[in-house]
């Protein structure tokens with residue numbers, strides 16, 4: 001079996017390690033690296049994987065998964081450059097970092113795949129977009145697809161769409177959690193115990209998401225089913241429209257995509 005190295009044992013690094021293990025990958029085939037020894041050793045112990053230095057991990061691995069912040073990427077690539085062998089696949093999860101930048105800092109001909117995952121991968125409900133680099137064959141892309149499929153859905157797209165994917169599904173869980181926080185707070189304002197308000201909101205979100213997925217109906221149809229003429233829902237939706245919440249979402253998501261583009265140009 002081939003060895004996969006996860007560089008950067010943070011939120012996404014751990015998410016990926018845990019997903020791979022849940023999907024049946026042997027812990028012995030996985031290695032992790034990090035900048036903080038205590039943190040990386042704790043993670044290695046938790047999952048029964050090995051903690052190595054970046055150079056050791058790169059020498060051993062067939063597949064290198066780069067899970068550091070965009071601002072740390074060039075430093076990591078410089079460390080890895082002399083340890084990447086022909087035939088290795090390099091998969092980057094970093095927002096904004098283009099395959100062109102990755103290829104320019106790795107040996108000529110290296111197969112690179114750019115991926116934008118999200119944190120629900122931690123509960124096997126991830127959504128990832130993947131794009132091939134210049135030297136990436138169908139085999140390399142399928143390998144990245146299999147890796148991400150271990151903890152959710154995967155779509156293949158042209159790289160020009162990855163900033164939009166980052167803004168929608170990469171950052172998306174945070175927007176949803178923000179809405180959830182606001183709804184829980186509203187329940188408390190109305191006098192509900194916080195725990196009850198939380199239970200009501202979380203189950204409502206889960207139910208609505210399940211309806212969207214299982215019925216395949218357009219969200220407008222589902223929203224109209226809830227909205228009785230002259231009723232409570234239209235009273236609330238009118239307030240959301242008056243406060244330009246829909247427009248705010250579009251503007252916010254445009255800002256996330258613009259930031260993703262900026263990260264590519266090294267504007268930390």
Ligand SMILES: NC(=O)C1=CN([C@@H]2O[C@H](COP(=O)(O)OP(=O)(O)OC[C@H]3O[C@@H](n4cnc5c(N)ncnc54)[C@H](O)[C@@H]3O)[C@@H](O)[C@H]2O)C=CC1
Nearest residue numbers: 008009010011012034035067068069070072093094095117
């Ligand atoms: N957190 C999220 O929701 C998502 C994050 N991403 C991307 O994943 C990447 C990682 O993000 P997080 O896991 O949230 O960050 P994080 O800060 O939790 O983890 C990054 C880890 O990399 C380590 N690190 C930094 N330089 C290193 C080096 N040279 N060698 C080894 N380790 C090094 C840091 O010590 C840290 O533990 C980012 O590029 C981000 O854009 C992508 C999709 C979603």
Ligand SMILES: O=C(O)[C@@H]1CCC=N1
Nearest residue numbers: 094095166170171172
């Ligand atoms: O906020 C960020 O930059 C990363 C990328 C997508 C989600 N988190």
